[in-house]
Structure formats: C-alpha cells, structure tokens
Amino acid sequence: MIYFSNIKISSILLVIFIALMFAIPNFFSKDQLNSFPSFIPKQQVNLGLDLQGGSHLLLEVDTVEIIKERLENLNSDVRRVLKKNNIQYSNFKNTDDNLKFVVEEFPAEIQKEISELSISNSQNILQMGDQTNLVILREENDVSISFTDEFVKLAVSNAVAQSLEIVRRRIDELGTREPSIQRQGSSRIIIQLPGIDDPDRIKALLGQTAKLTFQLVDTSTNYDPLNPKKAPVGSEILPSDTDDSFKYIVKKRVMVGGENLVDAQPGFDPQTNEPIVSFRFDRLGASKFGRVTQQNVGKPFAIILDDTVISAPVIREAILGGSGQISGGFDSDEANDLAILLRAGALPAPLIILEERSVGPDLGADSIEAGQYAAIIGFVAVILFMMFVYRYFGFLADIALIINLFMVLGILSLFQATLTLPGIAGIILTIGMAVDANVLIFERVKEEIRSGSKMINAVENGYKRALSTILDANITTLIAAVILFFMASGPVRGFSITLAIGIFTSVFTAFTFTRLLISIYAKSLKPSLVGMKIND
Amino acid sequence: MIDIANTKIDFLKSRIITFIFSSILVVLSFGAFFVSGLNFGIDFKGGTLIEIETENEIEISGLRDNLNFLSLGDVQVQEFGSKNNLLIRVEQQSGGDQIQQNVVEIVKTSLNSYLSSEVNFRRTEVVGPKVSGELIQSGAIAILAAVFAMLIYIWFRFEWQFSFGAVVALIHDVILTIGVFSITQLEFNLPIIAAILTIVGYSMNDTVVVYDRVRENLRKHRSKNIIDLLNLSINETLSRTIVTSVTTLLALLSLFIFGGEVIKGFTFAMIWGVVVGTYSSIFVAAPLLNYLDVKREWNTTSAVDSTR
Numbered sequence: 001m002i003y004f005s006n007i008k009i010s011s012i013l014l015v016i017f018i019a020l021m022f023a024i025p026n027f028f029s030k031d032q033l034n035s036f037p038s039f040i041p042k043q044q045v046n047l048g049l050d051l052q053g054g055s056h057l058l059l060e061v062d063t064v065e066i067i068k069e070r071l072e073n074l075n076s077d078v079r080r081v082l083k084k085n086n087i088q089y090s091n092f093k094n095t096d097d098n099l100k101f102v103v104e105e106f107p108a109e110i111q112k113e114i115s116e117l118s119i120s121n122s123q124n125i126l127q128m129g130d131q132t133n134l135v136i137l138r139e140e141n142d143v144s145i146s147f148t149d150e151f152v153k154l155a156v157s158n159a160v161a162q163s164l165e166i167v168r169r170r171i172d173e174l175g176t177r178e179p180s181i182q183r184q185g186s187s188r189i190i191i192q193l194p195g196i197d198d199p200d201r202i203k204a205l206l207g208q209t210a211k212l213t214f215q216l217v218d219t220s221t222n223y224d225p226l227n228p229k230k231a232p233v234g235s236e237i238l239p240s241d242t243d244d245s246f247k248y249i250v251k252k253r254v255m256v257g258g259e260n261l262v263d264a265q266p267g268f269d270p271q272t273n274e275p276i277v278s279f280r281f282d283r284l285g286a287s288k289f290g291r292v293t294q295q296n297v298g299k300p301f302a303i304i305l306d307d308t309v310i311s312a313p314v315i316r317e318a319i320l321g322g323s324g325q326i327s328g329g330f331d332s333d334e335a336n337d338l339a340i341l342l343r344a345g346a347l348p349a350p351l352i353i354l355e356e357r358s359v360g361p362d363l364g365a366d367s368i369e370a371g372q373y374a375a376i377i378g379f380v381a382v383i384l385f386m387m388f389v390y391r392y393f394g395f396l397a398d399i400a401l402i403i404n405l406f407m408v409l410g411i412l413s414l415f416q417a418t419l420t421l422p423g424i425a426g427i428i429l430t431i432g433m434a435v436d437a438n439v440l441i442f443e444r445v446k447e448e449i450r451s452g453s454k455m456i457n458a459v460e461n462g463y464k465r466a467l468s469t470i471l472d473a474n475i476t477t478l479i480a481a482v483i484l485f486f487m488a489s490g491p492v493r494g495f496s497i498t499l500a501i502g503i504f505t506s507v508f509t510a511f512t513f514t515r516l517l518i519s520i521y522a523k524s525l526k527p528s529l530v531g532m533k534i535n536d
Numbered sequence: 537m538i539d540i541a542n543t544k545i546d547f548l549k550s551r552i553i554t555f556i557f558s559s560i561l562v563v564l565s566f567g568a569f570f571v572s573g574l575n576f577g578i579d580f581k582g583g584t585l586i587e588i589e590t591e592n593e594i595e596i597s598g599l600r601d602n603l604n605f606l607s608l609g610d611v612q613v614q615e616f617g618s619k620n621n622l623l624i625r626v627e628q629q630s631g632g633d634q635i636q637q638n639v640v641e642i643v644k645t646s647l648n649s650y651l652s653s654e655v656n657f658r659r660t661e662v663v664g665p666k667v668s669g670e671l672i673q674s675g676a677i678a679i680l681a682a683v684f685a686m687l688i689y690i691w692f693r694f695e696w697q698f699s700f701g702a703v704v705a706l707i708h709d710v711i712l713t714i715g716v717f718s719i720t721q722l723e724f725n726l727p728i729i730a731a732i733l734t735i736v737g738y739s740m741n742d743t744v745v746v747y748d749r750v751r752e753n754l755r756k757h758r759s760k761n762i763i764d765l766l767n768l769s770i771n772e773t774l775s776r777t778i779v780t781s782v783t784t785l786l787a788l789l790s791l792f793i794f795g796g797e798v799i800k801g802f803t804f805a806m807i808w809g810v811v812v813g814t815y816s817s818i819f820v821a822a823p824l825l826n827y828l829d830v831k832r833e834w835n836t837t838s839a840v841d842s843t844r
Binding site: 050058060197198200203207352353354355356357358359360362363366367370371373374375377378379381382385386389421422424425428429431432433435436439440443447468469472473474475476477478479480481483484487488491492495496499 | 636641740783785
C-alpha cells in the first residue's frame with residue numbers, strides 16, 4: 001500500500017492539479033479572469049438564488065379549468081345535436097368533469113353522432129385517430145358525458161406545454177437576466193429569476209390569462225342591478241374594468257379574438273395624450289373585424305380582457321385596415337404590460353402560484369460573507385486540533401484537507417452545480433468530517449506501531465485494515481446524501497450535492513494524496529528510527 | 537500528545553443505566569411531541585414569511601398590533617439576529633393556493649405606511665397548502681427511506697443482529713432530535729429534514745466504525761466473553777470516535793456562531809445530532825449486540841474483506 005509507481009504519482013498529482021485549476025477562478029473577479037491566459041478555466045461556481053438574490057416561483061396550470069372550458073364548448077354542441085333530432089332532455093348541467101342530462105329516449109345513432117362530435121370539435125390538434133374522445137354513460141334515463149382519460153391527459157399536457165411557451169415569452173419581454181423556466185411534473189412550471197427580489201410585476205403578468213376578445217354589446221336591454229343575473233339568451237353580463245358599479249351586457253359570440261393579433265405596442269393617443277395600446281390583426285382577423293364593423297356602424301362593441309370589459313367604444317365607421325387601439329383608463333405602465341400580454345398570447349388556462357421564495361441581493365451577500373467567515377474559522381480550528389492530536393501526521397492531513405476543499409470547489413465549478421447557503425453548510429460540515437478517513441488510518445497505524453510493527457509495515461497495514469471501515473462509514477453518509485438529493489429541491493438540494501462531493505474527495509485524498517505523503521515520510525525514516533513511536 | 541487509545545473503560549457495566557436513560561429521553565421526546573408538537577415553519581404549515589431590515593430600531597409590539605389589525609389571522613413578529621432585522625410570519629389563509637399571494641402585498645403596504653423609515657425586504661417566502669402538504673410528506677418519506685436503506689446496507693455488509701442494533705440507535709437519534717425540537721419549539725422546517733438525514737448518515741457512520749471493530753474482534757478472539765469483546769471494541773475505536781466528533785463539532789460550532797441567522801436552526805439540529813449520534817453508537821448500538829446473539833463463527837469468505 002505504500003509503494004507508488006511514477007505513473008500513479010503523476011496521475012494523483014494531475015487529478016489534484018486539474019481540480020485546482022477549476023477551483024482557482026472562484027478567487028478572482030470576472031474582469032480579472034478575462035485578463036488571464038485562455039488555458040485557465042473561467043467557470044465560477046453557480047450561486048443559488050438564496051446567495052445571489054432572486055426569485056423562485058412554482059406555478060401550476062389550473063387543469064380543472066382546461067377540462068371545464070372544453071366541456072362548456074361541448075355543451076352547446078351536444079344540445080344542438082339533441083335539438084336537431086328532437087330528443088327531449090331536461091336537467092342539462094355541466095360539472096367539473098362531465099355533462100349531465102336526463103332523457104326519455106336516447107337512440108344509438110344519436111349516441112354515435114354525439115361521440116363523433118369531439119372529433120370534429122377538436123380545436124387544438126387533439127385528433128386521436130378515429131377514436132372517439134368521449135365516454136357516454138347511460139344509466140336508465142340519466143346520461144353523463146365525459147372525456148376519455150387519454151384525451152384529458154393530452155389536453156392537459158398540451159395546455160402545459162403551451163403555457164410554458166407563453167410564460168417564457170412574457171418573461172423574455174421583460175428583459176430579465178438569465179431566467180430559467182422549466183416544466184416540473186405533469187402540470188407545474190418552475191421559474192427562477194436571478195436578480196429579481198420583488199417579483200410583483202412578474203406575478204401580475206403571469207396572473208392573467210390575457211384572453212382578449214372583441215364582442216358586440218347587446219343593446220336590446222340594459223343592465224338591471226335588481227336582477228343582476230338576468231341576461232338575454234346568447235348574451236352575458238360582464239363587469240367593467242373602470243367602473244365597479246357598472247356592468248355590460250354583451251353578446252356571447254366572439255367577433256375576433258386575441259389569437260388573430262400579430263402585434264401590440266404601447267403608445268399615447270395624439271389628441272388626448274392618454275396611454276393606449278395599438279394593435280394589428282393578421283389577415284383573417286382583419287377581414288373578420290372589417291366585416292363586423294361594417295355591418296354594425298353606430299353600435300358599441302366591447303373590448304374584453306379576461307372576462308372584464310376594458311372599454312366599449314361605438315363603431316363610427318367600418319375598420320378595414322386591420323389595426324386599432326385600446327384605451328380605457330390605464331396608465332402607461334399598465335399599457336406597456338397589456339401590450340406585452342397581447343404580444344405573448346393568451347394562456348390556455350389560469351396559472352396558480354403555489355410557492356414563492358424571494359431573496360434580496362444584500363441578504364444573499366450577507367449569507368456568503370457569513371458562510372466564508374464560518375468556513376475559515378471552522379477550518380483553522382480543525383487544522384489546529386489535528387496538529388495537536390496527530391502532530392506531523394496531523395499536518396499531512398491538514399494539507400490533504402486544503403486540497404480537499406479546492407477539489408470540492410473545483411468539482412462544483414466544473415459541473416456548474418449550484419452552490420446554496422445549505423451547500424456552504426455542507427462544505428463546512430465536510431471540513432469537519434473529511435479528516436475522518438485520515439483519523440481512521442492514523443489510529444490504525446498507531447495501533448500497529450503499539451503492537452510492535454515497524455513504521456513502514458505499520459503504515460502499510462494501517463491502510464489495508466482501515467479500507468473497509470472507511471468505505472462502510474462513508475457509504476452510509478453517501479446514502480443519506482443521495483436520498484436527500486432526490487427528495488429535496490432548491491437550496492436544500494445544494495447541501496446534498498456538496499456533502500456527496502465532500503465524501504468522494506475526502507476518501508480520494510485519504511487514499512491517494514495523504515498516503516503518498518505518508519509513504520514518503522515513512523520511507524525517509526532512517527532504519528534506526530523505524531519502530532519508534534510516532535507523535536511522541 | 538493525547539493518547540486515548542489505551543483506555544480500558546467498562547462501557548457496558550452501566551448499560552442498564554444508559555438504556556434507562558435513553559428510554560427516558562425517548563419517552564420525554566414522545567411526550568413533548570404529542571403535547572406541544574413541532575413548531576412547523578411555513579415549509580410544512582404553509583403561510584407567508586417576510587424578513588425586513590430597517591434603518592432604525594423598531595418597537596416590535598407596536599408593529600405586531602398594527603399587523604394584527606389586518607385580519608390575516610395569526611401574525612408573529614420576532615427579532616432576527618439584530619434589532620433592525622425582523623421576521624414576520626403570517627399564518628396560511630383559508631381559501632386555497634391563490635389567496636396566499638394577497639398576503640405579501642397587504643403586509644408590504646401596511647409596513648411601508650406604518651414604518652417611517654425605508655424598509656428593506658430581505659426575504660419573502662409564500663408556501664401554499666398544496667406544496668406544504670407535499671413537502672411534509674416527502675420529508676417523512678425521505679427519513680423513513682434513509683433509515684430503511686441503512687437497515688438493508690448494514691444487513692448486507694454484516695448480519696441482521698448488527699443491522700437491528702444500528703437501526704435502533706438510528707431511530708433513537710431521530711426521535712431525540714424531533715424531541716428536542718418539540719421541547720425547544722425551535723422552528724421545524726425543510727432544512728431540519730436535511731439535518732436529520734445527515735444525522736442518520738453520521739450516526740450510522742459512527743456505529744459502523746464500532747461494529748466493524750466488533751466483527752474483527754469476533755474473529756480474532758473467538759473465546760472471549762461478548763461483554764469484554766464489546767468493551768474492547770469500543771475502547772479501541774474510542775480515540776477515533778472522539779477525534780472525528782470533535783472536528784465535526786468544531787466545524788459545526790463555527791457555522792452556528794458565525795454562519796448567520798438563516799441556517800442557525802439547521803446547524804443546531806446537526807450539532808445535537810452529532811452529540812446524540814456519538815452517544816448512541818457507544819451506549820446504544822454496541823451494548824445492544826450483547827442481547828442479540830451475534831454469530832461467533834465467521835466463515836473464511838467473510839473474513840476476507842476485513843483483511844483485504
């Protein structure tokens with residue numbers, strides 16, 4: 001165990017050298033690094049949001065809403081089929097996951113017609129071959145219609161993918177520094193925003209689905225506050241964005257929707273100097289909009305964002321150019337955000353914020369400072385203690401400990417792992433535990449010497465005997481670190497990473513570098529000195 | 537030079553006393569857990585946490601009264617490290633995940649109008665009911681999984697008797713850690729789960745070193761009385777146990793004193809765990825082997841790996 005070939009020696013030194021090279025950039029500023037020769041690595045440790053400051057948001061796509069909306073679309077289609085075939089139905093209602101109604105008779109061909117509905121009705125590429133997407137259950141006179149599990153899964157998965165894209169576009173529009181937007185699980189999105197400690201604006205931007213529609217105002221009747229729910233068939237009552245007491249009655253039919261927009265920009269009305277958002281339709285949207293405005297000159301139409309009427313101007317003349325503007329009591333910041341939302345497109349379903357963690361930049365900086373301070377003091381304390389207990393061998397273990405820390409830092413930089421505050425704690429814990437492998441070996445060597453072995457043999461046997469203990473002892477800690485890694489997310493995960501790296505480097509240095517140093521020491525002892533008690 | 541390697545302490549002599557001592561601590565921990573429970577942080581309970589820093593010292597009770605007017609339910613305000621740093625905790629609001637978001641805005645507006653000086657919002661955390669429920673579940677699963685993994689590993693590397701003894705010591709450590717958090721009512725949050733997992737790893741590490749020596753001595757001294765043999769093994773590894781515990785504690789103490797407020801609870805848990813883990817390796821795990829009828833006749837194949 002104490003004889004090293006030159007190849008072995010040089011490969012040990014090479015590994016350590018490489019680790020040092022990767023650790024070095026962390027001790028210099030970015031500017032200093034740029035002036036270094038190109039062969040020196042420039043990657044620094046990735047700081048977690050808790051150290052550099054920033055915001056973490058966990059969002060969930062409201063999947064219930066996706067299915068609910070699709071069922072609402074299905075509702076009118078099913079009614080149409082029933083009416084067309086003169087089927088009497090009653091108690092027609094929507095629940096969160098199915099449609100229910102009561103019929104006297106329900107012939108098979110009608111069932112077939114309904115089951116084919118979803119195929120022709122599939123809006124967003126939800127075609128699933130010729131298979132029906134509906135499950136029609138009939139129990140006596142009660143009929144319930146729901147979507148198949150596959151369809152639900154696909155609809156949700158599409159909605160999440162689409163949401164991810166829209167979220168990305170909205171955040172990119174804000175020009176945030178290196179945002180990270182990732183899907184998690186089946187319906188969640190994790191957003192990491194370095195440098196942003198007050199994510200209010202982003203939350204506001206993500207909190208709206210931003211579904212824009214243009215619908216005609218129903219002028220046949222006025223809103224009656226005494227009868228707040230009564231709207232004519234085919235119309236709906238919607239609140240006003242600017243006036244809480246006022247409600248609009250608008251026709252349900254959508255003239256044009258936000259999906260036909262190609263651009264939206266904030267600006268100011270040249271006459272009133274009021275903030276506005278000007279927009280442009282694509283060709284289809286422009287022709288639809290032109291046709292409807294042509295037919296309804298003199299009537300008001302409502303501009304609706306997320307079921308709230310922003311404004312309801314009167315159509316003065318046909319708008320054929322395919323562009324227009326929205327004004328309605330918002331300030332220039334709001335106009336700016338609305339333009340962003342319209343450009344990025346509507347979310348397929350609302351997003352719910354499940355978790356938010358934001359850290360200001362100075363708390364992060366304080367944590368780094370405190371962590372460095374604790375690391376240095378802990379390190380000095382351990383080094384002194386080791387030298388006190390093991391004297392010369394302790395000194396060798398201390399050198400190994402220093403190399404160990406550089407290796408942890410080097411590996412973190414090389415793999416661009418994220419260093420968090422608990423991660424720093426993991427490094428400090430490593431300072432305390434990394435000497436364990438050496439302690440186990442030294443204790444063995446001492447025992448060997450005590451039982452009369454010569455120095456060289458004592459070192460040789462000490463290493464041999466300690467090996468399996470060291471492996472067993474470190475594997476147990478490693479198991480805990482691995483379980484923590486898979487169970488945790490965010491900062492705590494950073495702890496498991498540094499802990500695991502620390503275990504590997506401490507075992508590695510104990511069996512290569514320290515052993516090399518000790519064997520050089522043991523061999524250099526004169527024969528007369530061999531057999532002496534070490535550390536005396 | 538300290539030499540603690542030639543000790544001949546009779547650790548097993550007082551084994552009945554230490555077993556009773558441990559049992560009392562375990563019962564106390566259970567009692568505290570069921571009477572006062574753990575003081576769950578927002579990770580597990582849901583709610584909102586805001587850390588602020590102000591230029592001038594703030595009178596906490598006035599601020600607390602002001603925040604309690606907001607009808608957000610239970611609002612706690614406490615000093616955090618210094619008089620200018622405060623931690624504000626607002627309990628979870630009923631009405632689902634989306635509602636929790638309003639709390640931050642309400643509290644921030646109220647703070648800005650109540651405090652005349654500039655307020656620096658250092659940290660904001662909002663955890664909704666869905667996530668807190670999942671976190672508590674995955675935390676519990678992680679600890680159970682870790683204990684189970686240790687059980688299997690030790691069984692695989694030693695024999696079931698060792699595995700049983702080690703896991704009893706491990707569960708002892710976990711219960712005592714939960715107990716100390718129940719008694720002190722220190723906040724129990726996600727990093728504490730990480731600390732407990734580390735304690736599981738560390739305690740096992742310590743136990744394995746002693747057990748390794750026990751197994752080796754079982755081969756070496758076939759006729760030796762088991763109690764003497766266990767005492768011998770503990771004494772032979774005592775010096776290592778102490779040195780490693782001291783270095784680990786030195787590092788952890790430094791972290792506890794200088795590492796900042798945010799990870800104090802986490803560090804406290806680990807310091808406690810190292811002390812308890814070291815104690816249990818010597819006074820629980822090793823003496824238990826006395827009652828578990830360990831195998832004395834080790835065959836040659838398993839003898840190989842200790843002399844490898």
